[in-house]
Amino acid sequence: MFDSLSDRLRRTLGNLTGRGRVSEADVDAAMREVRLALLEADVNFKVVKEFVTRVRERAVGADILESLTAGQQVVKIVNEELTALLSAGDRTFRLVGSPAIVVLVGLQGSGKTTSAAKLAKHIVKLGRQPLLVAADPYRPAAADQLETLGRSLGIPVHHAQVGTATVDIARGGIEAAKRTGRDVVIIDTAGRLTIDDALMDEIRAVAAATSPVETLLVVDAMTGQEAVAVAQGFAGAVAVTGLVLTKIDGDARGGAALSIGAVTGIPVKFLGTGEKTDALEVFHPDRLAGRILGMGDIVSLVERAQEAFDEKQAARLEEQVRKGAFTLEDMLASMRQMQKMGPMGQVMSMLPGMGGMAKEAQDAVDRGDLKRVEAIILSMTPRERREPGILNAARRRRIASGSGTTLPDVNRLVKQFGEMQKLMKQLSGGGGRRAAMGQLLGRR
Numbered sequence: 039m040f041d042s043l044s045d046r047l048r049r050t051l052g053n054l055t056g057r058g059r060v061s062e063a064d065v066d067a068a069m070r071e072v073r074l075a076l077l078e079a080d081v082n083f084k085v086v087k088e089f090v091t092r093v094r095e096r097a098v099g100a101d102i103l104e105s106l107t108a109g110q111q112v113v114k115i116v117n118e119e120l121t122a123l124l125s126a127g128d129r130t131f132r133l134v135g136s137p138a139i140v141v142l143v144g145l146q147g148s149g150k151t152t153s154a155a156k157l158a159k160h161i162v163k164l165g166r167q168p169l170l171v172a173a174d175p176y177r178p179a180a181a182d183q184l185e186t187l188g189r190s191l192g193i194p195v196h197h198a199q200v201g202t203a204t205v206d207i208a209r210g211g212i213e214a215a216k217r218t219g220r221d222v223v224i225i226d227t228a229g230r231l232t233i234d235d236a237l238m239d240e241i242r243a244v245a246a247a248t249s250p251v252e253t254l255l256v257v258d259a260m261t262g263q264e265a266v267a268v269a270q271g272f273a274g275a276v277a278v279t280g281l282v283l284t285k286i287d288g289d290a291r292g293g294a295a296l297s298i299g300a301v302t303g304i305p306v307k308f309l310g311t312g313e314k315t316d317a318l319e320v321f322h323p324d325r326l327a328g329r330i331l332g333m334g335d336i337v338s339l340v341e342r343a344q345e346a347f348d349e350k351q352a353a354r355l356e357e358q359v360r361k362g363a364f365t366l367e368d369m370l371a372s373m374r375q376m377q378k379m380g381p382m383g384q385v386m387s388m389l390p391g392m393g394g395m396a397k398e399a400q401d402a403v404d405r406g407d408l409k410r411v412e413a414i415i416l417s418m419t420p421r422e423r424r425e426p427g428i429l430n431a432a433r434r435r436r437i438a439s440g441s442g443t444t445l446p447d448v449n450r451l452v453k454q455f456g457e458m459q460k461l462m463k464q465l466s467g468g469g470g471r472r473a474a475m476g477q478l479l480g481r482r
């Protein structure tokens with residue numbers, strides 16, 4: 039979703055880091071570009087104005103411009119401010135109460151039902167036992183949809199006869215949960231095309247009858263600035279505790295999704311990144327900022343990898359990345375795993391420095407390049423895979439003919455790998471990232 043914004047920001051910031059000294063005029067020129075990029079991506083204009091002002095103040099203040107790493111420091115400030123912009127409110131997902139009640143509200147088609155199923159799956163991973171409640175009395179198909187999703191996940195769904203009042207369905211769901219020992223109740227409500235009194239009354243009544251600990255507003259990130267108004271409308275009627283931004287995988291410009299938290303003060307808690315039930319991400323502002331700025335995100339990558347990899351392999355990947363000892367063998371292993379993990383581009387875009395290459399990588403997979411990469415690596419000796427430094431011209435020619443590829447193919451792969459390795463080394467050396475990795479390693 040944030041591809042073109044990301045491209046523009048990275049080009050602008052790349053100019054800054056590419057030069058030795060940075061003047062105030064350079065910062066101003068870069069900020070003009072950043073401002074345009076954000077506005078063009080449909081970020082709310084007030085948010086843009088404040089953002090650019092803050093970055094400029096911090097960049098030209100202090101002694102940053104005097105230092106030799108001024109460019110990098112300015113980029114760091116942009117990263118921090120973008121993270122701050124995305125960090126509105128308290129993002130804790132609270133599941134207190136017995137059972138804990140979670141209500142999903144939002145306009146029609148925003149992704150409530152899909153998100154209810156995704157959340158249920160997420161909650162199971164947290165070690166809890168959710169019950170889904172189909173509180174849409176208007177369309178029988180709505181309950182069927184949730185029923186089907188619940189069945190595919192092995193999670194029970196409570197529903198009632200068509201015509202039962204929403205509040206009664208919700209109450210019935212909670213009773214059913216108590217009876218059957220389910221400790222979280224996720225209530226999926228009906229949506230309307232626009233915010234109207236009837237919808238708001240209904241939502242208010244459900245909230246009053248069920249005292250939810252979480253009232254999540256599901257917002258379609260493709261709807262643009264309108265989404266901000268929708269969020270304000272709902273927040274005016276009920277105590278919305280968080281946002282679920284869906285369809286982040288879409289091709290809208292994404293600026294509205296970036297500004298909705300900053301404008302409304304409501305924390306973004308989850309991102310919906312696809313139609314399948316596993317396409318839900320806990321929202322981490324620093325990770326999204328890093329992804330947009332092309333800084334990659336080793337932590338997300340490792341976490342996602344951990345879900346699809348077996349534990350041992352994940353631990354090894356972590357260790358290799360941490361030591362800066364990522365080899366061609368690791369690259370092949372992770373590429374194979376990535377294929378298993380689904381859209382390659384999504385995972386690639388999380389690799390440090392690979393943000394811009396994500397699309398290329400996806401295209402490469404589509405063209406069958408992965409097969410070629412595989413063939414090349416398999417044609418290397420184990421030592422060559424561990425120490426690509428020894429790959430002289432003769433060895434490369436041997437590998438090319440052995441793998442049925444060409445010398446330029448081999449050269450390109452070796453070069454790409456070198457770049458990837460360099461970036462991983464840099465990243466694992468950075469203080470903040472190291473702390474993040476440490477935390478991750480300590481936690482598991």
Ligand SMILES: Nc1nc2c(ncn2[C@@H]2O[C@H](COP(=O)(O)OP(=O)(O)OP(=O)(O)O)[C@@H](O)[C@H]2O)c(=O)[nH]1
Pocket residue numbers: 144145146147148149150151152153174180227228229230283284285286287288309310311312313317
């Ligand atoms: N690509 C993508 N599609 C999504 C996502 N979330 C939901 N959808 C799709 O959006 C459409 C509407 O989703 P629903 O979950 O039925 O939306 P809803 O809010 O329950 O709709 P109503 O009950 O009619 O108000 C479906 O086709 C979903 O597959 C997402 O994160 N990414």
Ligand SMILES: [Mg+2]
Pocket residue numbers: 150151152174180226227228
């Ligand atoms: Mg629905």
